[in-house]
Amino acid sequence: MIAGDLRVFLTVSAVMFCIGVYGILSRRNAIGVLLCLELMANAVNLNLVAFARFSTGTMGQVFTLFAIALTVAEVVVGMALVILLQRTHRDIRLDVAEEMRG
Amino acid sequence: MIGTLFLLALLSLVLLCSVQVARCPDLVHSVLWLAVTLLSTACVLVWLAAPFLAGIQIVLYTGGVITLMLFGVMLTHRDATAVVPNPIQRPAVALVAAVTLLAILLAAIWRTPELAPAAMSPQHEVTTLQIGQVLLAEQLLAFEVLSVLLLAAMVGAIVLSRRKDP
Amino acid sequence: MLEAANQGFPILSAIVITPLLAAVGLLFVPDDQRSVVRGVSLAGSALSALASAWLAWRYLVEAPQGGWLFVEHHELVPALGISYTMACDGWSASLLLLTGIIIFAGTWASFSLEERAREFFIFLLVLVAGVYGVFVAQDLFVFFLFYEIAVLPMFLLIGIWGSSGKVAAAGPFARAFRMLDVGGREYAAMKLTLMLLVGSALILASFLAMALTAGSFLMDDIGNAALPFWLQWFAFPALWVGFGTLAGLWPFHTWSPDGHAAAPTAVSMLHAGVLMKLGAFGVMRVGMVLLPDGATHWAFVVGSVACVNIFYGAMSAMSQQDLKYIVAYSSVSHMGVVMLGAATLTVTGWNGAIYQMFAHGVMTGLFFALVGVLYDRTHDRWVPRMGGFARIMPMVTVGFVVAGLSSLGMPGTAGFVSEFLVFLGAWEVRPWWAVIGVIGAFVTSIYVMKAVRAIFFGDGPPERFASLTDATGTERVAPWVLGLCLVVFGAWPKFLLDMIDATTPGYLVPIFEAMARGAQ
Amino acid sequence: MNAVELAALTVLAPLVVAVFLIVAAPVRRNGVLAPGLSVLGSLVSLVGAGALLLRQIFGLDPDLTVERQWLVAGGETVARVGITVDGTSAAMLAVVTFVAAMVQIFSLGYLSDEPEEDRGRYFTWQSLFLFSMLGLVVSPNLLQLFACWELVGLCSYLLIGYWWRKPSAAKAAVKAFWVTKFADMGLLIGLVLLYYHTGAFEWGPGAVEQLAAAGSDPEKTPWVLPSVAVAGLMFFAVMGKSAQFPLHVWLPDAMEGPTPVSALLHAATMVAAGVYLIVRAWPLFEAAPVVLNTMAIVGGLTALLAACMAIIQTDIKRVLAYSTASQLGYMIAALGAGSVLGGFFHLTTHAFFKALLFLSAGSVIHAVHTNELSEMGGLWKPMKLTALAFGVGAAALAGLPLMSGFTSKDLVLEGLYKAASAPQPVLWFPFLACLFTVGLTSFYMSRVFLRAFFGKSSRRAYRAHEGGWSMRVPMMLLAVPAVAAGWPVATFAQTTGLFEPHIGLLHFTPVGGIALGFSVVGFAVALMVHASGGSGGMVSALSPLGDLIRLSLVDRAYDLAYRQALNIAAGVGWFDRYMVDGVVNAIGALTLLLGRWSRHLQTGRVGDYVYAVVGGLVLLAAWSQMISWVVL
Numbered sequence A: 001m002i003a004g005d006l007r008v009f010l011t012v013s014a015v016m017f018c019i020g021v022y023g024i025l026s027r028r029n030a031i032g033v034l035l036c037l038e039l040m041a042n043a044v045n046l047n048l049v050a051f052a053r054f055s056t057g058t059m060g061q062v063f064t065l066f067a068i069a070l071t072v073a074e075v076v077v078g079m080a081l082v083i084l085l086q087r088t089h090r091d092i093r094l095d096v097a098e099e100m101r102g
Numbered sequence B: 001m002i003g004t005l006f007l008l009a010l011l012s013l014v015l016l017c018s019v020q021v022a023r024c025p026d027l028v029h030s031v032l033w034l035a036v037t038l039l040s041t042a043c044v045l046v047w048l049a050a051p052f053l054a055g056i057q058i059v060l061y062t063g064g065v066i067t068l069m070l071f072g073v074m075l076t077h078r079d080a081t082a083v084v085p086n087p088i089q090r091p092a093v094a095l096v097a098a099v100t101l102l103a104i105l106l107a108a109i110w111r112t113p114e115l116a117p118a119a120m121s122p123q124h125e126v127t128t129l130q131i132g133q134v135l136l137a138e139q140l141l142a143f144e145v146l147s148v149l150l151l152a153a154m155v156g157a158i159v160l161s162r163r164k165d166p
Numbered sequence C: 001m002l003e004a005a006n007q008g009f010p011i012l013s014a015i016v017i018t019p020l021l022a023a024v025g026l027l028f029v030p031d032d033q034r035s036v037v038r039g040v041s042l043a044g045s046a047l048s049a050l051a052s053a054w055l056a057w058r059y060l061v062e063a064p065q066g067g068w069l070f071v072e073h074h075e076l077v078p079a080l081g082i083s084y085t086m087a088c089d090g091w092s093a094s095l096l097l098l099t100g101i102i103i104f105a106g107t108w109a110s111f112s113l114e115e116r117a118r119e120f121f122i123f124l125l126v127l128v129a130g131v132y133g134v135f136v137a138q139d140l141f142v143f144f145l146f147y148e149i150a151v152l153p154m155f156l157l158i159g160i161w162g163s164s165g166k167v168a169a170a171g172p173f174a175r176a177f178r179m180l181d182v183g184g185r186e187y188a189a190m191k192l193t194l195m196l197l198v199g200s201a202l203i204l205a206s207f208l209a210m211a212l213t214a215g216s217f218l219m220d221d222i223g224n225a226a227l228p229f230w231l232q233w234f235a236f237p238a239l240w241v242g243f244g245t246l247a248g249l250w251p252f253h254t255w256s257p258d259g260h261a262a263a264p265t266a267v268s269m270l271h272a273g274v275l276m277k278l279g280a281f282g283v284m285r286v287g288m289v290l291l292p293d294g295a296t297h298w299a300f301v302v303g304s305v306a307c308v309n310i311f312y313g314a315m316s317a318m319s320q321q322d323l324k325y326i327v328a329y330s331s332v333s334h335m336g337v338v339m340l341g342a343a344t345l346t347v348t349g350w351n352g353a354i355y356q357m358f359a360h361g362v363m364t365g366l367f368f369a370l371v372g373v374l375y376d377r378t379h380d381r382w383v384p385r386m387g388g389f390a391r392i393m394p395m396v397t398v399g400f401v402v403a404g405l406s407s408l409g410m411p412g413t414a415g416f417v418s419e420f421l422v423f424l425g426a427w428e429v430r431p432w433w434a435v436i437g438v439i440g441a442f443v444t445s446i447y448v449m450k451a452v453r454a455i456f457f458g459d460g461p462p463e464r465f466a467s468l469t470d471a472t473g474t475e476r477v478a479p480w481v482l483g484l485c486l487v488v489f490g491a492w493p494k495f496l497l498d499m500i501d502a503t504t505p506g507y508l509v510p511i512f513e514a515m516a517r518g519a520q
Numbered sequence D: 001m002n003a004v005e006l007a008a009l010t011v012l013a014p015l016v017v018a019v020f021l022i023v024a025a026p027v028r029r030n031g032v033l034a035p036g037l038s039v040l041g042s043l044v045s046l047v048g049a050g051a052l053l054l055r056q057i058f059g060l061d062p063d064l065t066v067e068r069q070w071l072v073a074g075g076e077t078v079a080r081v082g083i084t085v086d087g088t089s090a091a092m093l094a095v096v097t098f099v100a101a102m103v104q105i106f107s108l109g110y111l112s113d114e115p116e117e118d119r120g121r122y123f124t125w126q127s128l129f130l131f132s133m134l135g136l137v138v139s140p141n142l143l144q145l146f147a148c149w150e151l152v153g154l155c156s157y158l159l160i161g162y163w164w165r166k167p168s169a170a171k172a173a174v175k176a177f178w179v180t181k182f183a184d185m186g187l188l189i190g191l192v193l194l195y196y197h198t199g200a201f202e203w204g205p206g207a208v209e210q211l212a213a214a215g216s217d218p219e220k221t222p223w224v225l226p227s228v229a230v231a232g233l234m235f236f237a238v239m240g241k242s243a244q245f246p247l248h249v250w251l252p253d254a255m256e257g258p259t260p261v262s263a264l265l266h267a268a269t270m271v272a273a274g275v276y277l278i279v280r281a282w283p284l285f286e287a288a289p290v291v292l293n294t295m296a297i298v299g300g301l302t303a304l305l306a307a308c309m310a311i312i313q314t315d316i317k318r319v320l321a322y323s324t325a326s327q328l329g330y331m332i333a334a335l336g337a338g339s340v341l342g343g344f345f346h347l348t349t350h351a352f353f354k355a356l357l358f359l360s361a362g363s364v365i366h367a368v369h370t371n372e373l374s375e376m377g378g379l380w381k382p383m384k385l386t387a388l389a390f391g392v393g394a395a396a397l398a399g400l401p402l403m404s405g406f407t408s409k410d411l412v413l414e415g416l417y418k419a420a421s422a423p424q425p426v427l428w429f430p431f432l433a434c435l436f437t438v439g440l441t442s443f444y445m446s447r448v449f450l451r452a453f454f455g456k457s458s459r460r461a462y463r464a465h466e467g468g469w470s471m472r473v474p475m476m477l478l479a480v481p482a483v484a485a486g487w488p489v490a491t492f493a494q495t496t497g498l499f500e501p502h503i504g505l506l507h508f509t510p511v512g513g514i515a516l517g518f519s520v521v522g523f524a525v526a527l528m529v530h531a532s533g534g535s536g537g538m539v540s541a542l543s544p545l546g547d548l549i550r551l552s553l554v555d556r557a558y559d560l561a562y563r564q565a566l567n568i569a570a571g572v573g574w575f576d577r578y579m580v581d582g583v584v585n586a587i588g589a590l591t592l593l594l595g596r597w598s599r600h601l602q603t604g605r606v607g608d609y610v611y612a613v614v615g616g617l618v619l620l621a622a623w624s625q626m627i628s629w630v631v632l
Helices: A006-026 A030-053 A059-089 B002-023 B027-047 B051-076 B091-110 B128-138 B140-161 C011-027 C034-062 C090-109 C117-136 C140-151 C153-161 C174-180 C185-214 C219-224 C229-246 C255-262 C265-290 C292-319 C323-344 C347-378 C394-407 C414-429 C431-456 C473-491 C494-519 D003-023 D033-057 D087-110 D116-137 D142-163 D167-198 D205-216 D226-241 D250-256 D259-268 D270-280 D282-286 D289-311 D316-336 D340-368 D384-398 D404-420 D425-453 D459-463 D469-484 D489-496 D510-531 D536-601 D606-631
Strands: C069-077 C082-088 D064-073 D076-085
Touching: A006 A030, A006 B002, A006 B027, A006 B091, A006 D606, A030 A059, A030 B002, A030 B027, A030 B051, A059 B051, A059 B128, A059 B140, B002 B027, B027 B051, B051 B128, B091 D606, B128 B140, C011 C034, C011 C069, C011 C082, C011 C117, C034 C069, C034 C090, C034 C117, C034 C494, C082 C090, C082 C117, C082 C140, C090 C117, C090 C265, C090 C347, C090 C473, C090 C494, C117 C140, C117 C153, C117 C265, C140 C153, C140 C185, C140 C219, C140 C265, C153 C185, C153 C255, C153 C265, C174 D536, C185 C219, C185 C229, C185 C255, C185 C265, C185 D536, C219 C265, C229 C265, C229 C292, C255 C265, C255 C323, C265 C292, C265 C323, C265 C347, C265 C494, C292 C323, C292 C414, C292 C431, C292 C494, C292 D536, C323 C347, C323 C414, C323 C431, C347 C394, C347 C414, C347 C473, C347 C494, C347 D064, C394 C414, C394 C431, C394 C473, C414 C431, C414 C473, C414 D064, C414 D167, C431 D167, C431 D536, C494 D064, D003 D033, D003 D064, D003 D076, D003 D087, D003 D116, D033 D087, D033 D116, D033 D489, D076 D087, D076 D142, D087 D116, D087 D259, D087 D270, D087 D340, D087 D469, D087 D489, D116 D142, D116 D259, D116 D270, D142 D167, D142 D226, D142 D250, D142 D259, D142 D270, D167 D205, D167 D226, D167 D250, D205 D226, D205 D282, D226 D270, D226 D282, D226 D289, D250 D259, D250 D316, D259 D270, D259 D316, D259 D340, D270 D282, D270 D316, D270 D340, D282 D289, D289 D316, D289 D404, D289 D425, D316 D340, D316 D404, D316 D425, D340 D384, D340 D404, D340 D459, D340 D469, D340 D489, D384 D404, D384 D425, D384 D469, D384 D510, D404 D425, D404 D469, D404 D489, D404 D510, D425 D510
Parallel strands: none
Antiparallel strands: C069 C082, D064 D076
């Protein structure tokens, strides 16, 4: 049975995560990267809930809740950064912002 | 049986939409595909007996995050043409990296005997009441810390995105 | 030792805290009120100095046969055997006295400081608190804590208030010299701190190995634990090099000339006068007493390297033209005498080593105080450009000669007592150690008298220095105090030597046992 | 007051004065108070020492030693300080304090033109010197003697450098310090060796026995007998302090100091400290015959060479300096021959007449403002007293009968002759050298006397006149013992415990007669040379010989050694700066380079970091897989 197999959910989560990785690697637009980051976060959440379903206790879901809240915070700060980038560089392509280079 | 098929369809939808998010040339479309991904993930969460989390997912992500993203796109592309470009660079290399990663993950998932159905089977369901009790009793500190973090993120976002010092 | 814990007033903690309190007090003094800044720092250093003098006196009265006094014991982390344990023996008492004298004189010597005086004194007082702490801490954890407190402020003190010299890039490593800006004060501060930190890493590793094997950080417990020989075999050289780096051990001494030359007056006084002693004290108190098997096994190497230190340091000093470098290299040479005394593992040698710590501390403090006065006026450290200064600076001349005499071991100064004791001890073990020591003292007489002649005697002074003045007002305090100490403790060493000698034989017991074990 | 209290008063009075003058700067800068206090201190010492000597002569005091613990180790005494009073120290105390008092009074007049501050400094050091010297004399053990030995060396340095503005004076001071310090290494090592074998710094028969026992101990297998090593090392220090060849080079240069300093330190007392050391530690030396023979030979050689050098000097003080070295050679040779009485008695008489000679030379220099003999002449008329004093001193030095020098020199020569015919054939050389030197001594002293006080008056002589009472009185007082100190030789011998039965009043032996013959010949030659128009031609004829001895052999060797030492030091300094420190800096530079290179890893592109994460994950997976392979 597929529905009773944890590995199915984990697989879907892993694929989604890797799609996110692909997106981050290939996107140049900062918002695009942010979107793919969301994809990865979502994959992680799915992963967590799946594990929670297949084990006892409430902590799995509570933890996911925290993770979602964190993701939201991350998006907020990320978007602020994107807007800052737009303001300082007139461009939100990430390879333009290279001040961090050593 | 129908349930299984429905689940399969749902999971396929999640993956397909994810692919669209990653490869769609128009940024606005990407955002919308993400919305669909998140919604369908919420459905999977329901399937995984986490209705409360599904609700949170819909309200926060699909409601809040997507709106925020769209705002972001609008704010950064004020010369609103039809298509917001979302160019792609070196897709082949990125694909190789992603596939390698996937291979490792899949190998880890499918070759670990502890994850097989024999060892892992669905346990009892968790009610929203239980979540609430855990949040406000055992994990109160973490809960409060998280609220402080959210506040900090908010303040940080405001500080970062405001105009130069008056 | 712990039986007597926590009886009466915790004088040792008070001595450590006094400078810290003064430093905290300075935080609340406005920067522009220089006289208040000076007053507070002087109060802090003078109080702690007085307390340490009182302590030394009490020790002589109450423990003429040795033993521990003023024990304080409070558990910190019982699970790991870490405690706040302070106690005072004859060695601690004499070295506390030294620290008190030097910081008292050093505070007076830095009264002419104009730039950011408040911050300077804060760092100085924090540093001194660390030094006091190291000498009385009986728990390796706390010991290390104080050690780092004593070492680290140096970076800021030299980096901010120091002076730069010039070193030509030459030799096979010329490129490295150009790259690092050798001779600059930032360079000196960085080099000093980094080299000492590498030493600290070795010390920490050995401390952990010792304490975890013994199950306690308390020095007494570690001493009683009879650590396995292989551990001692590794830990002793690590401690020797680690502490030795601070004690100017050859070839890890090169931070010393640059650091002391770049440092401001009071910092040079403290660093060469007291901090280098922390290193030697650590080698003896922790390395040798707690690791007797390792110490007896490595004693020959320690003593031979000490001989290299003595002779090499003296020859290097002879070749220098920069006044501060001469004094700094002489410190390297004299710390060699301390290490030589330590390596003898005899009562006379150890008495001499501790006495030499005291004598050299006061002597080099005096040297740097006078060099400070000289530099303050001339803004020049290059000896060949000087000459005939005795005419304009008689007081500096006399002080310099007194310090020089002590450094070359003139009877009647403290340097003679210590060097002589060390030679007596060294001859018992290996006569050629003593011979090299004596030759080193002769070479010292050459470079000291050469410098005295070049700076103070002869025609002169040169035109541009002719209108300079002698040490005035507050600048006279440090030379007087230190010079008197040199002569008093040289003419009548009994006071200090009795105190040291009360403690030394007890510390040598495990060493003699280890020797007996090694002979079998 | 018992003897030790009296001795303590004697020793400590100058110390109190010195410390007070050092601390109380205003008093020191006072031109009346400072010299006054200093003279007062030395007079107190003189009275104390005189009383001590009288009590010793009349046997009122037993030999007494009081000591206090000074250094400890393990609760046991390592070293003591104290005071010992016996005939030897009492006699030496009296000599030192008397000469010192005379010299200090003389200095009042001699230095009256100096600035007050400099004079204060001078008298402070004089007092300090007197204390050190007296402390040396009363030492009950070798360590205290060594300490005071070093202190008198320090005072010598300070006083030679009195005119430190003159580069030559500064150089001479440092040279004296270095040479004596070099020699003192011997004494220091000897002390350590002595302590190692005997556990104390005593010089008595007990120590000798222990040294002998250590020498026969097969386990210790010394490559030199400990007794020989100790005595030899100590003698090395004596060579430095008492200016024996080849460590005599500092003494002539030391004449850069004021003349009273030369009189007190570099003629009468300090340079004699070496001789006194041998007298005191005689048991240690007696046990090492090899060292004794070496001493005799070195002494004889020094006596001869220094006398040769004295002949060709044109500077009056340098003549006297070389003469001092020569006379010290006599003492050392006598001691080497085993004649303690001869050496010690010659020390005593020499102190008086050489101090007198220097003071009268100082009087001359004060009057004519030059040291050069060629610019003197005809001073008899304006300075009759000085001329007489110098004449008495010269006669004593030359060993004319009834003069103090005659008796003591006779004792020395007799001792040498006896030892040589004992038979110890090696000692014929010092005996003959010393005998011949008598003639040379007589010659050069007569030359100086005639050259300075008779003959054609120089330009400077017309303005010359005697100094004030403070300069005349000491000369007169010193002239008394310079003549008469030789008479009570029997009393001296008895007091110091060196009595030999054949010594009677006015000692005279055949050897003394021969020596007198040499002396007369020397005087006659000098008279002839003087009559034939001065000694200038002879000096220039002999000076190449002097150059050969002085420059080529000794001074040049020292200069070379010093320069070589500086070169080696420069090499060590270079090595330290550019090799040892170079390695440190190279490590630093390497770290910098590494940082510069590795910072290129920080591209600032997000993608690169994600690739790094993926790569890391791959590595991790590979590693964990490997682990599982190993485990399974």
